[in-house]
Amino acid sequence: MRRIDETTPCTADAQRIDVKFQSPGVQISRYKLILRYFIFALLLVVLSACETKPKVGFLMDSLDIERWNKDKALFEQKVDELGGIPLVEVAGSNADKQLEQARKLLEDGVDVLVVVPVDLERAGEIVKLAHQHYVPVISYDRLIKNCNLDYYVSTDNINIGELQANYLTKISPQGNYVLISGPTSDYNAYLLRLGWMNVLQPLIDRGDIQVVVDEFSNYWLPDEAYRILSTYLGANNSVDAIICGNDALASGAIEALKEHNKAGKVLLAGQDADIQAVRNIVAGNQTITIYKPIESLALAAANAAIKIADGEAPSNMDITVNNGKRLVPAILLQASVVNSQNIKMTVIQEGYLGEQDIFD
Ligand code: GAL
Numbered sequence: 001m002r003r004i005d006e007t008t009p010c011t012a013d014a015q016r017i018d019v020k021f022q023s024p025g026v027q028i029s030r031y032k033l034i035l036r037y038f039i040f041a042l043l044l045v046v047l048s049a050c051e052t053k054p055k056v057g058f059l060m061d062s063l064d065i066e067r068w069n070k071d072k073a074l075f076e077q078k079v080d081e082l083g084g085i086p087l088v089e090v091a092g093s094n095a096d097k098q099l100e101q102a103r104k105l106l107e108d109g110v111d112v113l114v115v116v117p118v119d120l121e122r123a124g125e126i127v128k129l130a131h132q133h134y135v136p137v138i139s140y141d142r143l144i145k146n147c148n149l150d151y152y153v154s155t156d157n158i159n160i161g162e163l164q165a166n167y168l169t170k171i172s173p174q175g176n177y178v179l180i181s182g183p184t185s186d187y188n189a190y191l192l193r194l195g196w197m198n199v200l201q202p203l204i205d206r207g208d209i210q211v212v213v214d215e216f217s218n219y220w221l222p223d224e225a226y227r228i229l230s231t232y233l234g235a236n237n238s239v240d241a242i243i244c245g246n247d248a249l250a251s252g253a254i255e256a257l258k259e260h261n262k263a264g265k266v267l268l269a270g271q272d273a274d275i276q277a278v279r280n281i282v283a284g285n286q287t288i289t290i291y292k293p294i295e296s297l298a299l300a301a302a303n304a305a306i307k308i309a310d311g312e313a314p315s316n317m318d319i320t321v322n323n324g325k326r327l328v329p330a331i332l333l334q335a336s337v338v339n340s341q342n343i344k345m346t347v348i349q350e351g352y353l354g355e356q357d358i359f360d
Pocket of ligand 1: 065067141142182186188220246271272
């Protein structure tokens, strides 16, 4: 057994003394080495964090309508909060361009694609292309038809149509109704109209309601409704209620009504809770709009996208929707009516619109 006494320093002490008497140059190079190891480790951590962040592609139709700007900002925010990288492309209402943008995102290595289709059928090519890259696709708000679509996150659009028609027929259960749908390139336009007819058909059958105009527009834009309604009113025809596919169409209808001194005298329903539409409600020129829970929609889609990118099945896809080819697992959220009485309790309370922007 080794005897430890005051004349024999222990090994650790000896090492400490060793270091103490080394030249400053040797000490610095040791620190440099430690620093290099530290930087290297840090780089590894940063690199591996970058590598594992899922890339989520978001292909949008256009940002012309106010609500889509909210969808974009909220979706980017949610994906980011969930630890993903959002990559957004906007097609400017061009289906060919949207396909090219899909190709670009897939080549850039997105893990999942979320698509607001420009065209309900053409977007099937995006799904096909994505599957060639083993990338699943979520249809956002609008359904992509007749393809092997993976998931669908939206609101219940038939119910939205019913909400609109129910509201107006409660006030005016008889009379001349004008129906202005969105474009046939968007399946939502059909679903809304289905909802309208669910409510209107029994009243039409009874002879209480006449549908005097029933047209699909070419775009979801004001000029379209202005053109359709002006043609009808120009022939001195009468109208009691107008149901429009969205608020942009409703605002075009208001312009046509104004020219015929009928604004505020005809019931009018829109959709999207655009700021101008809510102002029109306050001014008495529009009866209702529909408020879609955009934040919940963006969150549901972002949640699903991140799960899919992580190789897991998305949660809450409780129902299926037939897209003509398959039963697509889906989430359908509920929308609500905004009228002159509940603006504060709905869009303002939820932080969707600012009180000052509406009432000032
Ligand atoms: C539809 C959507 C509406 C409206 C419209 C115009 O697909 O359901 O809320 O925004 O597009 O972009």
